[in-house]
Amino acid sequence: xxxxLAGPEVFLADVEALxxxxxxxxxxxxxxxxxxxxxPPQAPDAAWPDWLRISQANEAHIRSCDAxxxxxxxxxxxxxxxxxxxxxxFMRALGRPVFGYTHVARRFGARSLAALGPAxxxxxxxxxxxxxGMAVEEFDRHDNLMLEGGIVxxxxxxxxxxxxxxxxxHDLTAFTRCVAEAARVLGASA
Amino acid sequence: xxxxLAGPEVFLADVEALxxxxxxxxxxxxxxxxxxxxxPPQAPDAAWPDWLRISQANEAHIRSCDAxxxxxxxxxxxxxxxxxxxxxxFMRALGRPVFGYTHVARRFGARSLAALGPAxxxxxxxxxxxxxGMAVEEFDRHDNLMLEGGIVxxxxxxxxxxxxxxxxxHDLTAFTRCVAEAARVLGASA
Numbered sequence: 001x002x003x004x005l006a007g008p009e010v011f012l013a014d015v016e017a018l019x020x021x022x023x024x025x026x027x028x029x030x031x032x033x034x035x036x037x038x039x040p041p042q043a044p045d046a047a048w049p050d051w052l053r054i055s056q057a058n059e060a061h062i063r064s065c066d067a068x069x070x071x072x073x074x075x076x077x078x079x080x081x082x083x084x085x086x087x088x089x090f091m092r093a094l095g096r097p098v099f100g101y102t103h104v105a106r107r108f109g110a111r112s113l114a115a116l117g118p119a120x121x122x123x124x125x126x127x128x129x130x131x132x133g134m135a136v137e138e139f140d141r142h143d144n145l146m147l148e149g150g151i152v153x154x155x156x157x158x159x160x161x162x163x164x165x166x167x168x169x170h171d172l173t174a175f176t177r178c179v180a181e182a183a184r185v186l187g188a189s190a
Numbered sequence: 191x192x193x194x195l196a197g198p199e200v201f202l203a204d205v206e207a208l209x210x211x212x213x214x215x216x217x218x219x220x221x222x223x224x225x226x227x228x229x230p231p232q233a234p235d236a237a238w239p240d241w242l243r244i245s246q247a248n249e250a251h252i253r254s255c256d257a258x259x260x261x262x263x264x265x266x267x268x269x270x271x272x273x274x275x276x277x278x279x280f281m282r283a284l285g286r287p288v289f290g291y292t293h294v295a296r297r298f299g300a301r302s303l304a305a306l307g308p309a310x311x312x313x314x315x316x317x318x319x320x321x322x323g324m325a326v327e328e329f330d331r332h333d334n335l336m337l338e339g340g341i342v343x344x345x346x347x348x349x350x351x352x353x354x355x356x357x358x359x360h361d362l363t364a365f366t367r368c369v370a371e372a373a374r375v376l377g378a379s380a
Contacts, residue, residue, distance in 0.1 A: 008324060011319075011324040011325040011326075011327070012323060012324060012325075013313065013319070013323055013325070014323075049329075050329060051329035051331055051335040051338070051339060052335075052339050052342060052343070054335055054339070055335050055336050055338075055339020055340065055343065056339060056343055058336065059282075059283075059339075059340070059343070062283075063283075075324075076267060076268060076269075076302070076305065076306070076320065077266060077267030077268070077269070077305075078266060078267070079266075079267070079269075079271075079272040080272055081269075081334070082269040082270055082272055082275045082333060082334045082336070082337065083334035083335070083336040083337075085272045085275045085276050085279070086275050086276070086278060086279035086282075086334070086336040086337060086340065087279060087336065088276060088279065089275070089276035089277060089278065089279035089280035089283070090279035090280065090282060090283040090340075091283070092249075092276075092280060092283075093249075093252075093253075093279070093280040093281070093282075093283035093284050094283050112266070115266065115267075116266070123203065129201075129203070130266065132355075132358065132359060133202060133203055133204075133359075134198060134201040134202060134265075134359065135201040135202075135203070136201075137201070139239075139240060139241035141241055143272060144271070144272045144273035144276070145241040145242075145244055145245050145273070146245050146248065146272070146273040146276040146277065147272065147273075147276060148241070148245075149241060149242050149244070149245020149246060149249075150245065150249070150276065150280075152242060153242070153245065153246055153249070165322075168322065169322060169323075169324065
């Protein structure tokens with residue numbers, strides 16, 4: 001069974017070492033980990049610009065996989081990386097199990113308020129909004145409700161592991177729990 | 191033909207007026223606009239918590255529609271709202287046309303660097319990275335390449351309209367261009 005490994009780690013300089021570590025943990029659970037930078041199932045149209053070839057290679061990877069694990073650790077703001085979230089929604093629509101994890105325990109509402117700082121203000125009903133009048137989502141989740149909603153509805157699981165900032169993009173504790181659960185859901189055997 | 195209207199406007203206090211304006215523009219082009227807050231096609235499981243009911247109502251809305259228009263204007267950071275992006279990826283995976291628009295003309299790379307400020311630094315190869323060693327994506331796009339990649343590959347269109355900050359969440363110029371193009375692609379007639 002093949003599992004797509006979504007996450008902003010593709011932006012790391014040492015991405016290949018991390019990809020190898022993730023693939024190894026998948027193999028130990030009887031799964032084939034597919035990384036975004038792997039050669040795609042079919043070669044994209046050579047006439048396309050780089051960004052479109054990468055995008056369509058990733059979509060082809062996702063379609064070729066049986067499940068997805070997304071690193072949803074906040075990325076340069078209160079929310080996860082949007083490329084990763086696009087891929088999470090994509091796989092969820094295909095009806096296959098999706099899993100996610102974060103390395104930040106603090107919830108989305110609190111993180112959003114911290115990022116807004118003194119710009120946050122109260123509405124008459126007590127809800128928080130930003131300086132543009134947009135409400136701060138507060139459902140005691142780890143990010144926008146669509147993310148955990150899709151994961152739970154798919155039969156997947158969302159794992160939380162508080163990780164020190166210097167290990168934020170390299171720790172694999174929560175990822176390993178996702179792999180073990182994916183192997184169980186997919187019926188894989190090591 | 192039904193078109194799902196994704197965007198962070200659901201967080202506005204005057205969301206109902208904006209939803210009515212968007213629905214009206216869709217109707218003028220022969221399309222039925224479906225807003226996230228509309229009653230869902232089927233009632234979600236009453237035993238679910240609010241966040242899961244909302245998430246699954248939105249997924250059911252998307253499945254019931256023929257196309258999607260996403261407001262991808264940057265939301266509290268360099269990227270679009272992750273809930274909207276999840277829905278964009280979801281509809282793209284269903285193989286239906288997806289459209290997007292932004293009210294900020296400045297490109298993603300420049301916006302990311304501006305948000306990082308003095309924390310941005312150069313790698314040996316000249317590429318920019320943040321203080322955690324994560325590269326700044328630079329493909330001269332408006333956001334992470336998965337977003338525009340999916341839109342272009344679906345046969346949709348991405349529209350840009352520079353809008354003054356005080357009209358950022360209410361201007362409908364780019365949205366209207368998306369509706370007209372969606373009507374053309376879907377073969378709708380007013």
